[in-house]
């Protein structure tokens with residue numbers, strides 16, 4: 001490479017210091033990088049002429065050397081090649097990092113020749129020395145481009161996948177990827193993912209094979225190695241160890257990939273099983289829902305039929321009630337007409353038991369009474385009087401009230417009714433209307449019986465008619481009217497209302 005890009009005065013077997021001194025101005029490195037990637041280092045400060053080139057390779061200023069090295073390292077990093085520090089070219093620097101970088105440039109160059117397969121991973125096996133410098137290429141790498149396409153198609157999963165060195169983290173990514181997905185989509189996603197993983201794995205294997213091939217090709221005639229070092233036994237052992245480490249890491253990668261695939265297949269199988277269970281559960285729920293829905297529809301239909309039936313019954317009952325009210329009203333009218341026909345004014349006669357052995361009553365019929373009157377011209381006289389009904393001395397309180405009772409109902413139908421007793425002192429008015437002192441059920445008089453019926457009928461009609469019942473009790477004696485229910489202490493005399 002040195003022969004190609006410069007450094008013609010370099011001995012055939014240069015020492016490490018001589019090689020480092022040759023690279024120190026950055027010209028060879030920049031030129032080499034531009035050879036494999038034209039324009040990678042846009043500006044290279046060249047030496048004035050080959051004749052002026054000193055043995056230590058520094059014919060330009062320290063600043064210009066530094067600028068070349070800086071441009072080179074920036075370009076190498078942009079290409080994803082392992083880089084090093086400028087101080088690594090100084091005595092005491094880490095020369096192995098410089099060697100890694102040069103080997104990577106060579107591998108990159110050969111990768112371009114064999115179909116643009118990136119070989120920057122050449123240095124990835126030496127993570128202990130340059131892992132922080134090894135990054136994915138940012139441009140010009142066809143694999144990176146194709147991976148990028150897949151990444152976009154795969155929701156950026158592949159991007160993380162490239163960045164992750166750990167298969168377990170990839171597995172976690174897969175879990176994370178499917179976690180929020182719809183259960184129904186998971187089998188397809190897993191299948192698609194497996195396909196992509198297989199594709200990725202195959203491509204990596206291809207790349208690894210290419211790398212191995214190139215590395216093996218490098219073994220017998222590595223220009224860099226012959227240029228860089230006069231190989232010592234220790235260095236050869238170090239390179240072998242590095243290759244061994246690379247292979248071991250490749251094996252570890254393969255093992256991890258295999259485990260990941262197994263895990264993914266297992267997860268897919270498990271998800272399919274879960275999905276089948278879920279589908280069965282959903283089907284059962286659907287069946288239950290349909291059954292419940294059918295039952296509810298049946299109940300709803302039956303309920304509607306019952307409501308319709310009840311509505312019809314209610315209508316008939318309402319109609320019957322309306323008819324009943326009409327009949328009741330008719331009955332009421334007829335009833336009161338009967339009362340009217342019996343007479344608006346009815347006069348009953350009740351004969352008190354007589355204390356004398358022989359009274360003046362000659363005969364009592366249902367509607368008349370005959371009285372003995374003093375004889376005229378030696379003949380016994382007799383007078384007969386007619387009433388609505390006559391009650392003899394043995395008549396009971398109940399018999400007397402029976403003829404009056406229908407009038408109580410007329411009162412509640414809105415008719416005015418007056419019942420009063422008339423007769424001389426001691427004829428039995430109080431006995432008939434109130435009964436004796438401390439009356440019982442049998443001897444109680446017309447007033448109590450009438451009031452009892454009044455409250456009874458009003459209670460029976462309370463759902464249809466609201467009655468207000470008031471009572472007033474007056475005494476008319478010696479042409480004086482008194483309020484017998486007055487609570488003023490002194491019975492007030494008529495008129496009861498105050499003057500003002």
Ligand SMILES: Nc1ncnc2c1ncn2[C@@H]1O[C@H](COP(=O)(O)OP(=O)(O)OP(=O)(O)O)[C@@H](O)[C@H]1O
Nearest residue numbers: 351352353423424425426427428429430431432436
């Ligand atoms: N049908 C009857 N059966 C039994 N006893 C009677 C009957 N009618 C009246 N008497 C008795 O006759 C007496 C006088 O009756 P009562 O006091 O009712 O008369 P009165 O018409 O109210 O008198 P007054 O106008 O003076 O108040 C009472 O002792 C009463 O018990």
